[in-house]
Amino acid sequence: MKRFPSDPVAILQHLVRIDSVNPDLVPGAAGEAQIAIWCSEWLLGQGFQVTLLEQVPGRPSVVGIKRGTGGGRSLMLNAHLDTVGVATYAGDPFSGDLRAGRVYGRGAVDTKSGLAAILVAAARASAVGLAGDVIVTLVADEEFGSIGTEEVLRTLSADAALVIEPSSLELTTAHRGFAWFELCLTGLAAHGSQPELGVDAIWHAGLALRALDELRQQLNSVPAHATLGHGAVRVSKIVGGDDAATVAARCVLTLERRMLPGESPERVDSELRALFTELARTEPQFRFELTRLVARAAFEAEPHWPILRALSGNAERVLGAPAKTRGEPFWTDAGLILEAGIPCVVFGADGEGLHADTEWVDAQSVRALAEILEGTITEFCGPTVG
Structure with missing residues (x-):
C-alpha cells in the first residue's frame, strides 16, 4: 500500500x-x-x-x-x-x-x-x-x-x-477585476510622399492613446477604494503599419482595464465604446472596431x-x-x-x-x-x- x-x-x-x-x-x-x-x-x-x-x-x-x-x-x-x-x-x-x-x-x-x-x-x-x-x-x-x-x-x-x-x-x-480588449483602427493606405491621400491608422492610434489617458485621469480623480485604490486603464500592445514609405491602413491596440468592485465588464465595455464613438464624432475618418477578449469581475x-x-x-x-x-x-x-x-x-x-x-x-x-x-x-x- x-x-x-x-x-x-x-x-x-x-x-x-x-x-x-x-x-x-x-x-x-x-x-x-x-x-x-x-x-x-x-x-x-x-x-x-x-x-x-x-x-x-x-x-x-x-x-x-x-x-x-x-x-x-x-x-x-x-x-x-x-x-x-x-x-x-x-x-x-x-x-x-x-x-x-x-x-x-x-x-x-x-x-x-x-x-x-x-x-x-x-x-x-x-x-x-x-x-x-x-x-x-x-x-x-x-x-x-x-x-x-x-x-x-x-x-x-x-x-x-x-x-x-x-x-x-x-x-x-x-x-480587482480585469478586461482585455482589442481596438482595431482602419485607415487608408497611401504613398508616404502624399499622406494627405490616405488615412493614417497609426495617427489615429495616437488620438486613442490621448483619449485613454484622459480616462485614466478620470479614474484617478474619484475617491479611492479602501484597499484597492483606483481602477486603471493601459495599452499593453500596439501593432501597425507595413513599411516606412506607406501610410498605415491598419493599427491594432490591445487594452487592459483593471476594475474595482461595482465596475462590471459590461459597464467597462460601454465606457470604452462611448469613448471611441465620441472620438469618431470629432474625427470623422476615425474608424474603429472594439472586441472584448476576456473579462473577469x-x-x-x-x-x-x-x-x-x-x-x-x-x-x-x-x-x-x-x-x-x-x-x-x-x-x-x-x-x-x-x-x-x-x-x-x-x-x-x-x-x-x-x-x-x-x-x-x-x-x-x-x-x-x-x-x-x-x-x-x-x-x-x-x-x-x-
Whole structure:
C-alpha cells in the first residue's frame, strides 16, 4: 500500500517535486495530470469521494467530497494545481528543499502550500464528523484561463468557499477585476510622399492613446477604494503599419482595464465604446472596431458573511492576534466563485517569489494555515449532532 505524508510541509515538498507547469503558458509543459492523480489518491485514502473533471483532455481538476450527517453548511475549499513556467528559475525549480524554515521551488507559495494545507485541514476536520459537506476543489488552469474553476462551478455549489492563494496569513477581502480588449483602427493606405491621400491608422492610434489617458485621469480623480485604490486603464500592445514609405491602413491596440468592485465588464465595455464613438464624432475618418477578449469581475467580501467571521476568528485564535485585511491588485478565481453566488474569502500562506526566479514559502505559515483552515471548516460546517 502506498504511504502518503500527513504533515502539510512534507506534502508541500512532495507537491513541489511534481512538475505542473501550465501548458497554455508554456507549450508542451507537463500540466496538471500527475499532480491531480497524486492528490486524488491522497483524498481517497482519507475517505473522500473523488471525481476528476476533465472537459479539456489532459487538464484535470480534482473534486473530493466528504458528506456531512446533515443540518450543517457546506464549504468549498479551492486551490489551483498549475504553476507558471520555470525557464528563468534560479536552481532546481522542483527541489522542494526545506532550508532555514523555508520550502523552495516553483509553486511553493503559489499555491502548492494551499493545496497541502487544504488536504490536511479537510481530512482532519471531517475525520471527527461534521454536519455539513466538505468540498475540496483542486483546479486546473488558474494561471491562464481558469477552465478548472469554471468546470467545477457548472456542477457544484456550496454555502461558502475559501480560495487559498498566498496572502501572508492576512484576509484578502477584495481584489480587482480585469478586461482585455482589442481596438482595431482602419485607415487608408497611401504613398508616404502624399499622406494627405490616405488615412493614417497609426495617427489615429495616437488620438486613442490621448483619449485613454484622459480616462485614466478620470479614474484617478474619484475617491479611492479602501484597499484597492483606483481602477486603471493601459495599452499593453500596439501593432501597425507595413513599411516606412506607406501610410498605415491598419493599427491594432490591445487594452487592459483593471476594475474595482461595482465596475462590471459590461459597464467597462460601454465606457470604452462611448469613448471611441465620441472620438469618431470629432474625427470623422476615425474608424474603429472594439472586441472584448476576456473579462473577469472584481471580488469583494461582505463583513457580515459567516465564512469571513469564522475564518477571522480562527486566524486570531491560531496567530494570537487579529488577522489583518488586505486587497489585491491581481485577480483570483474568487471572482468566478462570487459571481456564481457563493460567498468567499481569499487566504493563504506567507512567502515570496510569485512568478519570479526564486520562490519560497515559510514552512511554519503552512502549518498555521492548515490549523486555521481546520478550525474554520469545523466551525462553519458544524459538528455532528447526536
